[in-house]
Amino acid sequence: MKRSLLLCLVLTLAAGCDRDMMSERGFALPEGDATAGEDAFLYMQCNQCHSIAGVELPTVPGYDPYVELGGKVTRVKTYGQLVTAIINPSHKLAAGYAEEQVSEEGGESRMYNYNRYMTVQELTDLVMFLQPHYDVVVPTFKYPIYP
Numbered sequence: 001m002k003r004s005l006l007l008c009l010v011l012t013l014a015a016g017c018d019r020d021m022m023s024e025r026g027f028a029l030p031e032g033d034a035t036a037g038e039d040a041f042l043y044m045q046c047n048q049c050h051s052i053a054g055v056e057l058p059t060v061p062g063y064d065p066y067v068e069l070g071g072k073v074t075r076v077k078t079y080g081q082l083v084t085a086i087i088n089p090s091h092k093l094a095a096g097y098a099e100e101q102v103s104e105e106g107g108e109s110r111m112y113n114y115n116r117y118m119t120v121q122e123l124t125d126l127v128m129f130l131q132p133h134y135d136v137v138v139p140t141f142k143y144p145i146y147p
């Protein structure tokens, strides 16, 4: 009896989630270009703060990268988390760092917000460039290019 009550509760909650209009289910970006992503990484100066595990990158004079991307030390595990880490950095801070090292007072990420300047193309390119350094799988799609 107890068990069926529990099952009922779980099913009700699950059904509730299904109707959540803010769900990220079905969200997918097109594939990007890794080489363009590396260019973007450098001209947007992501390397002010980031090194990438196993990759030789030029440094930005006066900056000492303190958050390594890729490798084992980081939190990102899925495609969705990688995209989120770039366009909504404060959503979940990278693991393995002291809080004051990666966030401002109030828990906001110290990473810049690029959303007003970064194109979707740049985002998908960056993700494509960074993705092989994580254990992340990009969904495959083909779109016609807008002229």
Ligand code: HEC
Residues within 6 Å of the ligand: 041, 044, 045, 046, 047, 048, 049, 050, 067, 069, 070, 074, 075, 076, 082, 085, 086, 089, 090, 092, 093, 094, 095, 101, 102, 103, 109, 110, 111, 112, 114, 126, 130
């Ligand atoms: C001013 C410093 C700074 C710059 C510039 C910067 N970031 Fe970050 N970034 C951070 C900090 C600090 C974190 C760790 C806190 C967090 O997770 O937001 C981080 C986290 C990340 C993460 C998640 C790391 C993980 O594994 O959890 C990714 C991916 C990332 N940045 C990508 C980028 C990209 C791409 C750019 C350039 C467009 C960029 N960052 C520019 C400071 C920066």
